[in-house]
Amino acid sequence: MQRLQAFKYELMPNGEQQRQMRRFAGSCRFVFNQALALQKERYERDEKKLGYAGLCKQLTAWRNSLEAGWLAEAPVHPLQQALKDLEAAYTNFFEKRADFPCFKRKGQSDSFRYPDPKQIKLDQANGRIFLPKLGWLRYCNSREALGELRNVTVSLNGGRWFVSIQTRREVEIPVPRGGAVGIDLGIARFATLSDGAFYEPLNSFKRHEAALRKAQQALSRKQKFSSNWMRAKARVQRIHARIGNARRDYLHKTSTAISQNHALVFVEDLQVRNLSRSAAGTAEQPGRNVRAKSGLNKSILDQGWFEFRRQLDYKLAWAGGHLVAVPPQNTSRTCPCCGHVSAENRRTQAEFRCVDCGFEENADVVGAINVLRRGEAVLSNQGQDDARLACEVSGAVRPPAAGTHRGESALSG
Structure with a gap:
C-alpha cells in the first residue's frame, strides 16, 4: 500500500x-x-465562476501588467498552487465541508508550496535542499525523509521558517496489535481509557498565560508599526508558537502510544464548537455565569481534542487499526453494571455512584467503558463482524469491580 507522509524541518x-x-x-x-x-x-x-484554467490566464495577465509586474519575480508554480488552493476552498464550501473562503492576511499562515518535484533537489546527506529562485537552503536534518519526494511547502511560524517535505512510498500492509479500547476526553484528565489508564492534561496555554498577558500588555502600549511595536509583536508570536508546539508534541506522543497498542479505538463524537460556544447572550437576553463559562471554554480549547482525534485517525490507519466515533450522550451518567441512567449518578466531576445499584468508580473511567460498549453496539448494528470479533477478543468489555478499578497515569513520571 502507498503512504503519503510529510517530514517537517x-x-x-x-x-x-x-x-x-x-x-x-x-x-x-x-x-x-x-x-x-x-x-x-x-x-x-x-456571471459564472472561473475555473482553474481561467484563473491561470488572469495570473499571466497580472504578471505582465505594470501594476503587478513584480509577481514575475516569484516562481510561477507556487502562484499557480495558490489558485489551486482557492479552487479547493470553493469545492469544500459547495460540498459543505468548510466555510466560504476568506481573504488572507499578512502575517497569518504565511507560506507557499512548490508542487513540481522535478524542480526540487534534496541532499539529505548534507542537510540541504534546492528550491527554485532560492537556491540551496540548509535545514536541521533531524530525521530521514523516507520515500519519493512529491512536493515541498515553506512556511513561517513564530519568526522561524520551516520546510515540509511530502513523500510517497510503498509500505507493507500493517497488522494491528492490541485489542479494543474506549476513550473519554475531559479537562481534569485529558484522556481516560476503559482499562483504567489515563493521561494527565498538559494545559499548554494555561502554563504560558501569564507570560502571554504580560507580552500583550507591553504590545498595547507601543506605537503601532514602530520598531518597538514590531519587536513586541514578535515576542507575542513566539509565545503563541511555543504554546502550539508544546500542545502538538504532547498530542503526538499520546496518540502514538494509543495507536501502537490498540487495534480498535472508540472516541466520543464531541462537537467542540458547540461545547465552547460563548454564554454571553445578547443585550435583550443576557447569559448567565458568563465568566465561568468563558473559563471552561478556554480550558476546552486548550486540550486540542479535535487535533487529537485527527492524529489518532491516521496513525491507527497506518498501524492497521480503526477509529470509531460514537454519540457522547449520557456516557458519564450511565451505570456500566445495571444500565441505570441518571444525572444523580455523577456526584462530582470525578465521583460516580449509581443511585440504583450502588456501583462506584471514577466518572471518567465509567465514561470510557460506556464509550467502548456503545461503539461495539454501533459496529454490531452495522454488521462489521471483523471489528466485533476484535472487541470480543480484547476482553475489555467487563466493568471493573466496585471501588477497586483505579488506573495510573500513562505518562506519569
Whole structure:
C-alpha cells in the first residue's frame, strides 16, 4: 500500500533568502486575494465562476501588467498552487465541508508550496535542499525523509521558517496489535481509557498565560508599526508558537502510544464548537455565569481534542487499526453494571455512584467503558463482524469491580 507522509524541518536561511521567502509568500497571498475578489465580482454580476484554467490566464495577465509586474519575480508554480488552493476552498464550501473562503492576511499562515518535484533537489546527506529562485537552503536534518519526494511547502511560524517535505512510498500492509479500547476526553484528565489508564492534561496555554498577558500588555502600549511595536509583536508570536508546539508534541506522543497498542479505538463524537460556544447572550437576553463559562471554554480549547482525534485517525490507519466515533450522550451518567441512567449518578466531576445499584468508580473511567460498549453496539448494528470479533477478543468489555478499578497515569513520571 502507498503512504503519503510529510517530514517537517526548520530552515536555516541567510538574510537574502529570508527576504525572498517573505516576498514569495506575499506574492502567493496577493494572487489568492485577487482571484477571490475576482470570483466575488463575477458572482455579484451573475456571471459564472472561473475555473482553474481561467484563473491561470488572469495570473499571466497580472504578471505582465505594470501594476503587478513584480509577481514575475516569484516562481510561477507556487502562484499557480495558490489558485489551486482557492479552487479547493470553493469545492469544500459547495460540498459543505468548510466555510466560504476568506481573504488572507499578512502575517497569518504565511507560506507557499512548490508542487513540481522535478524542480526540487534534496541532499539529505548534507542537510540541504534546492528550491527554485532560492537556491540551496540548509535545514536541521533531524530525521530521514523516507520515500519519493512529491512536493515541498515553506512556511513561517513564530519568526522561524520551516520546510515540509511530502513523500510517497510503498509500505507493507500493517497488522494491528492490541485489542479494543474506549476513550473519554475531559479537562481534569485529558484522556481516560476503559482499562483504567489515563493521561494527565498538559494545559499548554494555561502554563504560558501569564507570560502571554504580560507580552500583550507591553504590545498595547507601543506605537503601532514602530520598531518597538514590531519587536513586541514578535515576542507575542513566539509565545503563541511555543504554546502550539508544546500542545502538538504532547498530542503526538499520546496518540502514538494509543495507536501502537490498540487495534480498535472508540472516541466520543464531541462537537467542540458547540461545547465552547460563548454564554454571553445578547443585550435583550443576557447569559448567565458568563465568566465561568468563558473559563471552561478556554480550558476546552486548550486540550486540542479535535487535533487529537485527527492524529489518532491516521496513525491507527497506518498501524492497521480503526477509529470509531460514537454519540457522547449520557456516557458519564450511565451505570456500566445495571444500565441505570441518571444525572444523580455523577456526584462530582470525578465521583460516580449509581443511585440504583450502588456501583462506584471514577466518572471518567465509567465514561470510557460506556464509550467502548456503545461503539461495539454501533459496529454490531452495522454488521462489521471483523471489528466485533476484535472487541470480543480484547476482553475489555467487563466493568471493573466496585471501588477497586483505579488506573495510573500513562505518562506519569
